[in-house]
Amino acid sequence: MKSQGVTVRGPLFDTMVAHYLLEPDMRHNMDLLAETYLHYTPISITELIGKKGKKQLNMSELSPEEIYEYACEDADVTLQLKNYFAPLLEKNKVRKLFDEVENPLIPVLAAIEYEGISIDGNAMAESSKELAGYISDIEKQIYQMAGTTFNIGSPKQLGEILFDKLNLTGDKTKKTKTGQHATGEEVLSKLAGQHEIAQLILDHRQLTKLKSTYIDALPQLICARDGRVHTSFNQAVAATGRLSSTNPNLQNIPIRTEKGREIRKAFVPRDGSHLLLSADYSQIELRIMADFSGDATMKEAFQKGLDIHASTAAKVYHVGLDEVDSDMRRKAKTINFGIIYGISAFGLAERLRIPRREAVEIIDAYWQEFPAVKQYMDSAINSAREKEYAETILGRRRYLRDINSRNANIRGYAERNAINAPIQGTAADIIKIAMINIHNWIETEKLQTRMILQVHDELVFDAPKEELGIIQPKIAELMKTALPLSVPMEVGMGVGENWLAAH
Known part of the structure; x- marks a missing residue:
């Protein structure tokens, strides 16, 4: 219409x-x-x-x-x-x-x-060429290590190379329904410590997916009417309450790798008089956990504006904040985010590549320092067992009909959802309210700024340069006050000539 x-x-x-x-x-x-x-x-x-x-x-x-x-x-x-x-x-x-x-x-x-959003077609073509070179180099290295050429994309041939020719161990016994060796990401990640070829195959998969799904596909999606890309947002797909998007799927653009981040360079403002503004909630799920659990230590860290991961590391390792090194912080960050998803000692050991005993010690120390978080998690599971659903502050429900199952795996999955669904769902509710309030404000003020993207906890705007001074403080304010919690919300903001520069 x-x-x-x-x-x-x-x-x-x-x-x-x-x-x-x-x-x-x-x-x-x-x-x-x-x-x-x-x-x-x-x-x-x-x-x-x-x-x-x-x-x-x-x-x-x-x-x-x-x-x-x-x-x-x-x-x-x-x-x-x-x-x-x-x-x-x-x-x-x-x-x-x-x-x-x-x-x-x-x-x-x-x-x-x-x-929609403008895409720099030339930058995409350049990236495609560059990536094709990287992929070709990786292929040569893989063939050299394997001592033969084969189809890297064929799970059957890959299984034969890794387990029969190179005699790698690991989940060697794991077979697919067709009787082939399993060569999924999980299997390859475990093999990566044994042989460099496994990591190269993971890199190859990631880069070829990046090239086909985004770099080569995005220019094909440019609309002839206005020269922009128009994604479709799905309001009724993710059971957590979060939005998803298709054609293109912008929620899945990888940002953990340098090559993945490069894609954001191609998202640009409409013309030279506009810039992109990115506004991103900082650690929103941990802040919600602090609010829900009421944990005094966690709340204090957010209220004082401390680095939450360094603060957690100091508590878990019983050292001063100034004595926390990068390795301690990295481990604390993994446990902070892992706790929200109900991570086990086994899961933490795998993710950090540390002995299981050390993972158990880290988790035990965490519960000692953050007892209210443990109490929240236990009460969330007990409440879900009784009601067979979990809910957010605003009453968004996630039904967990398997939470009383006799099957430990099925029950465990439901229990993790009982902890996580209220947190993820509340984060989804918060950004949705912020989007509505910002959209209404822009319309009321008759501004030329346009909201053009929502990705996880981030909103992106295409803004005339002269409006930046007006919109930046107001967008931050509307995001911070969308749904007040007992800990302050923080919003990171950046402006740039492309999405990567703004982010």
């Missing part, structure tokens, strides 16, 4: 989003919902336009007489679903979340998608 110059006004009721709040782990397409809740099977789209493939028609090729029954049925089923879901939203106490967060977010996402 927006691309036709029409602005939709008035209250919205999105049945897909309503069902997402009621059953976040289920699928939400209309046909499935009609069959599940109305016991009715709607006309299939393939009846009208045919099955997928070259011969499939486009809706625009059909006459109104051929379409009207299908279209009217869609509208009718949607209304019936609305009438079915509305009382359930009240019953499950998520109506307020629906009315005040999810529905007002719809026009915000529509505006971001419509706006």
Whole structure:
């Protein structure tokens, strides 16, 4: 509607989003919902336009007489679903979340998608060439170590090289359903300590994925109408409450590696009079954990503006803050984030590549120094066992029907979700509220700045240079006050001529 110059006004009721709040782990397409809740099977789209493939028609090729029954049925089923879901939203106490967060977010996402983002095609072509060179060099090294050429992308050939020819141990006994050696990331990561070839294969996989998924694909997605890339944000996919995006998937652009970060260089402002502004919540999930648990040590670190990882290291290793070295901080950072996801001593030992005994000692020391965090985690699991769901501050629920399972693995997964879902879900709620408030403020003030991206805890804006002085303090304020907690929110901000420079 927006691309036709029409602005939709008035209250919205999105049945897909309503069902997402009621059953976040289920699928939400209309046909499935009609069959599940109305016991009715709607006309299939393939009846009208045919099955997928070259011969499939486009809706625009059909006459109104051929379409009207299908279209009217869609509208009718949607209304019936609305009438079915509305009382359930009240019953499950998520109506307020629906009315005040999810529905007002719809026009915000529509505006971001419509706006799009500029991509520097030349920078992408340059990166593609450069990356092809790196990949070729890695391939040569792999072939040299293997003593032969083979298809690196073939799990069968790779398994034969690693386990039969090079006789590497590790999960040698692990086989796939087809009887081949398993060569997944987990297996290769374990082998990386034994032989350099395993790490090179991991690097090769990462770079080829980077090249095909982003560097070569992004320029193909540039819209002919305005020369910009328009991602689609999915409001009803991630069960945690977070947004996801497709075509392109911007949530998955790797930022831990130098090559991954380079992709951000190609995201640029609309012209020379604009700059990109990035605003990023700092350690939002740890701040939420501090608030939920009420842990005095953790809260004090955030209230005093200390480096939380260094502060944790000082406590766990019983040294002064000034005595914390980079290795201690790295281990503390891993445990800080690992704790949120219910990491075990085995998991910590694997991630840090340290003996299991040392991992047990680190975790024991952590619980001694942060007892309230342990109490929160235990109470979160107990509460979920009783209710069979976990919830955020605003009542977003994640159903955990397996939390009382007799199977230890299934139960353990549900228990980790009981700890993590309220934290991740609250982080999702906070950034959604901030997006709504910032969008409304920009509209009210009639500014030319546009919100163009949301990635995890970060918002990106395309802003005229002369508006930067106005928008920077206001965006920071609206992000910090979206949902007040007992610890202060911090927002990192950067401005630049591309996304990498701004980030």
